[in-house]
Amino acid sequence: MQKDQPSIFQQFIGNNIEREIKTVCIMVEMFCKHHHHGDELCEKCKGLIDYAENRIRKCTFGINKPVCSECGIHCFKPEMRSQIKDVMRFAGPRMNFKHPVLAIYHLIRKYRLM
Numbered sequence: 807m808q809k810d811q812p813s814i815f816q817q818f819i820g821n822n823i824e825r826e827i828k829t830v831c832i833m834v835e836m837f838c839k840h841h842h843h844g845d846e847l848c849e850k851c852k853g854l855i856d857y858a859e860n861r862i863r864k865c866t867f868g869i870n871k872p873v874c875s876e877c878g879i880h881c882f883k884p885e886m887r888s889q890i891k892d893v894m895r896f897a898g899p900r901m902n903f904k905h906p907v908l909a910i911y912h913l914i915r916k917y918r919l920m
């Protein structure tokens with residue numbers, strides 16, 4: 807087997823960047839539904855997702871990026887950082903029940919099992 811070929815497991819879960827963006831989207835949607843009571847994402851939350859996606863894609867670590875909560879660089883500007891923190895605080899504990907698969911991958915990466 808070639809060395810830099812992604813494992814079947816990696817192919818299955820996709821790369822870190824896409825998965826992290828997906829996780830952020832789900833978390834912001836949960837937060838918005840609960841706090842802003844719309845059927846669709848409000849403008850503020852849409853803006854937050856756009857901002858986060860942009861930062862994640864531009865992350866200097868590229869495909870090997872660590873999860874943002876562990877990263878030492880803190881590339882979010884303070885205003886966005888405090889917004890995303892509120893989202894994480896609200897949605898984080900709920901992720902385990904609503905999206906067990908993503909939550910498990912998040913934990914796997916958190917403890918660097920991959």
Ligand SMILES: [Zn+2]
Binds near residue numbers: 839842847850852
């Ligand atoms: Zn909202």
